[in-house]
Amino acid sequence: xxxxxxxxxxxxxAFLTPGAATPVPPALRxxxxxxxxxxxxxRPAVAMKYSIHYIxxxxxxxxxxxxxxxxxxxxxxDKHWKEDGGSILFYTGNEGDIIWFCNNTGFMWDVAxxxxxxxxxxxxRYYGESLPFGANSFKDSRHLxxxxxxxxxxxxxxxxxxxxxxxxxxxxxxxxxxxxxxGGMLAAWFRxxxxxxxxxxxxxxxxxxxxxxxxxxxxxxxxxxxDFRKSGPNCSESIRRSWDAISRLTEKGTGLHWxxxxxxxxxxxxxxxxxxxxxxxxxxxxxxxxxxxxxxxSNFLQPLPAWPIKVVCQYLKNPNxxxxxxxxxxxxxxxxxxxxxxxxxxxxxxxTATSSLGALGWSYQTCTEMVMPFCSNGIDxxxxxxxxxxxxxxxxxxxxxxVKPRPSWIPTxxxxxxxSSHTNIIxxxxxxxxxxGGGVTKDITDTLLxxxxxxxxxxxxxxxxxxxxxxxxxxxxxxEVRHMKQWIKDFYASLRKMH
Amino acid sequence: xxxxxxxxxxxxxAFLTPGAATPVPPALRxxxxxxxxxxxxxRPAVAMKYSIHYIxxxxxxxxxxxxxxxxxxxxxxDKHWKEDGGSILFYTGNEGDIIWFCNNTGFMWDVAxxxxxxxxxxxxRYYGESLPFGANSFKDSRHLxxxxxxxxxxxxxxxxxxxxxxxxxxxxxxxxxxxxxxGGMLAAWFRxxxxxxxxxxxxxxxxxxxxxxxxxxxxxxxxxxxDFRKSGPNCSESIRRSWDAISRLTEKGTGLHWxxxxxxxxxxxxxxxxxxxxxxxxxxxxxxxxxxxxxxxSNFLQPLPAWPIKVVCQYLKNPNxxxxxxxxxxxxxxxxxxxxxxxxxxxxxxxTATSSLGALGWSYQTCTEMVMPFCSNGIDxxxxxxxxxxxxxxxxxxxxxxVKPRPSWIPTxxxxxxxSSHTNIIxxxxxxxxxxGGGVTKDITDTLLxxxxxxxxxxxxxxxxxxxxxxxxxxxxxxEVRHMKQWIKDFYASLRKMH
Numbered sequence: 001x002x003x004x005x006x007x008x009x010x011x012x013x014a015f016l017t018p019g020a021a022t023p024v025p026p027a028l029r030x031x032x033x034x035x036x037x038x039x040x041x042x043r044p045a046v047a048m049k050y051s052i053h054y055i056x057x058x059x060x061x062x063x064x065x066x067x068x069x070x071x072x073x074x075x076x077x078d079k080h081w082k083e084d085g086g087s088i089l090f091y092t093g094n095e096g097d098i099i100w101f102c103n104n105t106g107f108m109w110d111v112a113x114x115x116x117x118x119x120x121x122x123x124x125r126y127y128g129e130s131l132p133f134g135a136n137s138f139k140d141s142r143h144l145x146x147x148x149x150x151x152x153x154x155x156x157x158x159x160x161x162x163x164x165x166x167x168x169x170x171x172x173x174x175x176x177x178x179x180x181x182x183g184g185m186l187a188a189w190f191r192x193x194x195x196x197x198x199x200x201x202x203x204x205x206x207x208x209x210x211x212x213x214x215x216x217x218x219x220x221x222x223x224x225x226x227d228f229r230k231s232g233p234n235c236s237e238s239i240r241r242s243w244d245a246i247s248r249l250t251e252k253g254t255g256l257h258w259x260x261x262x263x264x265x266x267x268x269x270x271x272x273x274x275x276x277x278x279x280x281x282x283x284x285x286x287x288x289x290x291x292x293x294x295x296x297x298s299n300f301l302q303p304l305p306a307w308p309i310k311v312v313c314q315y316l317k318n319p320n321x322x323x324x325x326x327x328x329x330x331x332x333x334x335x336x337x338x339x340x341x342x343x344x345x346x347x348x349x350x351x352t353a354t355s356s357l358g359a360l361g362w363s364y365q366t367c368t369e370m371v372m373p374f375c376s377n378g379i380d381x382x383x384x385x386x387x388x389x390x391x392x393x394x395x396x397x398x399x400x401x402x403v404k405p406r407p408s409w410i411p412t413x414x415x416x417x418x419x420s421s422h423t424n425i426i427x428x429x430x431x432x433x434x435x436x437g438g439g440v441t442k443d444i445t446d447t448l449l450x451x452x453x454x455x456x457x458x459x460x461x462x463x464x465x466x467x468x469x470x471x472x473x474x475x476x477x478x479x480e481v482r483h484m485k486q487w488i489k490d491f492y493a494s495l496r497k498m499h
Numbered sequence: 500x501x502x503x504x505x506x507x508x509x510x511x512x513a514f515l516t517p518g519a520a521t522p523v524p525p526a527l528r529x530x531x532x533x534x535x536x537x538x539x540x541x542r543p544a545v546a547m548k549y550s551i552h553y554i555x556x557x558x559x560x561x562x563x564x565x566x567x568x569x570x571x572x573x574x575x576x577d578k579h580w581k582e583d584g585g586s587i588l589f590y591t592g593n594e595g596d597i598i599w600f601c602n603n604t605g606f607m608w609d610v611a612x613x614x615x616x617x618x619x620x621x622x623x624r625y626y627g628e629s630l631p632f633g634a635n636s637f638k639d640s641r642h643l644x645x646x647x648x649x650x651x652x653x654x655x656x657x658x659x660x661x662x663x664x665x666x667x668x669x670x671x672x673x674x675x676x677x678x679x680x681x682g683g684m685l686a687a688w689f690r691x692x693x694x695x696x697x698x699x700x701x702x703x704x705x706x707x708x709x710x711x712x713x714x715x716x717x718x719x720x721x722x723x724x725x726d727f728r729k730s731g732p733n734c735s736e737s738i739r740r741s742w743d744a745i746s747r748l749t750e751k752g753t754g755l756h757w758x759x760x761x762x763x764x765x766x767x768x769x770x771x772x773x774x775x776x777x778x779x780x781x782x783x784x785x786x787x788x789x790x791x792x793x794x795x796x797s798n799f800l801q802p803l804p805a806w807p808i809k810v811v812c813q814y815l816k817n818p819n820x821x822x823x824x825x826x827x828x829x830x831x832x833x834x835x836x837x838x839x840x841x842x843x844x845x846x847x848x849x850x851t852a853t854s855s856l857g858a859l860g861w862s863y864q865t866c867t868e869m870v871m872p873f874c875s876n877g878i879d880x881x882x883x884x885x886x887x888x889x890x891x892x893x894x895x896x897x898x899x900x901x902v903k904p905r906p907s908w909i910p911t912x913x914x915x916x917x918x919s920s921h922t923n924i925i926x927x928x929x930x931x932x933x934x935x936g937g938g939v940t941k942d943i944t945d946t947l948l949x950x951x952x953x954x955x956x957x958x959x960x961x962x963x964x965x966x967x968x969x970x971x972x973x974x975x976x977x978x979e980v981r982h983m984k985q986w987i988k989d990f991y992a993s994l995r996k997m998h
Contacts (some may be wrong), residue, residue: 029776058905061908062561062562062642062647062649062650062904063644063645063647064640064643064867064903065640065641065644065902066649066906067902067903116968141564142564144563144564145562145563145564146562148561148562148563150561150649151561154911154912157911157912158911161911193692194914194921195914195920195921196914196915196917196918246823368563403564403566404563404566406557407561408660409560412653412656412657412660413653413656415693415694415695416695418695419695420993421694421695421922422694423920440587494919
């Protein structure tokens with residue numbers, strides 16, 4: 001697996017977020033009134049009524065040279081909110097359009113009534129509409145300078161203070177941070193750094209330990225491989241053998257052409273460096289599938305069947321076939337991911353499926369603070385061997401963004417593995433989610449809890465209830481709600497004690 | 500009391516730091532070897548052997564546009580340090596030269612042996628030698644942009660990680676943060692934000708609540724007044740009456756001249772605006788005295804007798820005298836502060852006694868993050884009435900530094916009064932210290948403790964042991980040591996549990 005694919009892998013985090021909704025069309029984004037989304041597919045549509053708001057935020061919370069501000073977008077849904085004994089569930093937006101997150105975090109909508117909760121979805125700066133410098137936000141490192149986790153958390157803090165000040169009845173209510181993936185890291189870190197503003201956090205599929213020297217760099221690809229190994233006989237072995245098959249095939253003069261045809265590529269492979277691009281694209285597909293291996297039909301960037309890896313593996317049962325046969329099988333497997341709808345006429349290996357904004361921002365973040373080492377060795381995993389080469393990674397970052405990553409900063413800032421003095425954080429992880437390798441999967445203390453969902457892919461628990469949910473995710477959600485209720489109860493108890 | 504004096508008052512925090520040492524002469528500063536300071540006066544000289552070191556720090560921990568670094572200075576004293584079962588006491592440097600703090604925090608030296616402790620004194624960026632842009636550091640708001648509490652704490656975090664990585668035997672040792680005054684705030688905030696790096700904090704005379712809407716703005720001047728009221732009959736009343744007396748005297752044509760002579764001013768008052776400058780200077784003197792009202796002879800910027808306010812008040816027993824007589828008494832009182840040595844030929848109302856660097860940096864900090872509202876009403880205190888006018892303050896800041904203060908940022912960042920989820924912080928305050936008005940003087944939880952020293956002035960507990968120490972400060976120190984030992988014990992216990 002090539003370096004580029006490792007970089008792209010990081011980008012994937014950008015859109016592998018809970019839910020199964022069609023992204024809200026761009027036309028909707030500019031509106032500022034009430035919206036009704038009924039984009040959920042696999043469960044009875046829940047009316048998701050929210051209002052769109054904006055708050056002026058300092059571009060730089062940590063410096064005073066510039067006094068410039070920008071508009072941060074956030075959504076509010078208060079249908080079930082009660083002033084008396086209610087709560088505020090605060091989604092710590094991650095690297096994408098907040099409306100998409102809002103529409104895809106069904107869990108919050110499902111528990112709103114029980115927790116008498118106002119739902120707030122805060123957009124992360126430099127994503128969606130919350131662009132500090134508008135169209136220039138990604139222009140250069142000077143404009144990108146304010147894209148950090150610390151600034152994002154400071155936005156959230158400022159927003160919560162503002163909401164408490166301006167919404168009658170909100171002042172004396174407990175706030176709980178929730179987020180998935182990178183947003184889950186933010187939720188956890190927000191509770192760690194601003195415990196005066198949130199009584200607890202639900203950090204779903206948050207790989208807070210996928211950083212320097214905390215977990216083996218190969219753990220991610222190993223989990224991806226396990227998912228394929230367990231989803232069908234010889235499945236991971238077929239994939240493992242496919243890389244050399246591709247190499248052998250493309251060594252021949254007509255190989256590129258044959259492969260382009262066999263894989264139904266929209267743009268034929270023409271030069272030898274296209275081979276690595278192809279391998280990267282295929283690797284990313286397997287990684288994607290591992291993250292979204294949900295137990296029911298879902299629709300991320302591509303519509304997918306239930307347990308999609310099982311479907312994929314039906315085409316990869318026999319590794320002991322000729323190279324051409326193997327690659328034709330690989331095509332069938334890829335086709336499950338890229339053409340479940342049956343409408344695709346060809347496969348596009350340039351397809352990244354992130355919104356360009358999200359991809360840019362996240363690429364910058366991985367090149368600065370969010371430095372996550374990945375590697376593969378081809379033995380414990382089914383990918384081509386690739387070691388983690390920080391120097392090379394750093395040089396690439398400098399070329400692309402003019403910045404140098406600081407891999408030890410996140411552990412310095414957020415404590416690394418030494419976080420036991422914090423309280424009231426639930427770390428939930430699905431065992432089949434490759435990100436669980438960098439997550440907290442064992443209780444740290446009796447208030448820093450790990451919830452493990454054996455059949456869970458990437459933040460399955462944050463998705464809406466579904467008839468095909470495995471019982472383990474139902475148990476996880478019920479445990480999460482129980483703890484959130486306890487935090488709320490504790491908050492009100494201490495409030496009463498003060499008065 | 501005038502606005503300027505309120506601004507200057509803030510500056511005073513810069514040098515009202517523990518101890519009684521002569522500042523180390525500048526010549527010493529450039530050296531990087533071992534030093535021996537015997538500058539303590541009022542107790543048997545303790546050999547303070549430390550070595551001077553530098554670490555390269557990022558100018559901007561929170562942004563990646565600039566990769567620039569600067570040299571942060573820190574001192575290490577490891578005479579009593581033991582690798583086996585030892586500890587690291589980390590002084591979170593405040594607004595001044597770190598050598599001066601090192602020489603003046605006798606408490607750390609006094610307890611080093613008992614705690615088998617390495618002493619580390621970290622200089623605060625933009626003070627002493629730790630100037631991010633050298634001589635240009637205070638040039639404009641662009642160069643000053645990186646002077647914030649968050650950057651300073653990030654320096655400390657980076658330094659601790661570096662020390663643990665590079666000093667053999669330091670890795671698995673507990674670190675305790677200590678600081679006084681603004682340094683005390685930093686120690687407390689450091690434990691709040693980086694609990695993975697320090698097991699606890701001793702925050703001495705740290706007015707963490709002297710911010711927006713947390714304590715009455717008049718509490719500071721009220722405590723100053725109480726100190727004078729209790730130190731001699733009619734003392735505060737004499738001072739209260741002196742302001743009008745000055746006004747009346749200077750209304751007359753010859754008043755300025757007469758007053759200049761009576762107060763032995765080095766530079767005669769010539770214009771009417773000098774009257775406010777004079778009043779501000781006198782106010783500051785009383786404030787200074789309240790902070791350094793120590794029970795034994797000491798030597799800050801001026802040598803002082805034991806309980807200096809009592810000495811001052813001997814000259815201010817009779818408020819019912821003529822204006823000229825009253826002002827002659829005021830002169831005698833001022834003379835205690837400015838001429839205890841008997842060597843002063845005249846009094847200089849421009850004298851601020853801070854090093855210019857410290858004063859500049861602190862002035863900027865009060866104009867950005869460290870916005871502390873002060874006021875007086877002339878009824879509950881002995882000063883001329885002056886309300887807190889944020890608009891005026893902000894305009895002045897903009898004129899002086901080109902920045903606008905953000906008074907609500909510190910409470911948003913550090914939790915304001917809502918800090919109960921943190922642990923292992925001791926807040927100590929002297930009751931006669933005016934800064935205790937903004938301090939934590941009641942236990943918040945059983946690990947967020949308040950230690951009150953009835954006879955204590957500004958961080959008396961951080962000063963070296965002295966034969967004239969009141970028993971209350973001895974008790975305070977012994978309590979502090981007991982808790983520090985417990986933190987150290989808990990650290991090693993949990994370390995053993997992990998292995």
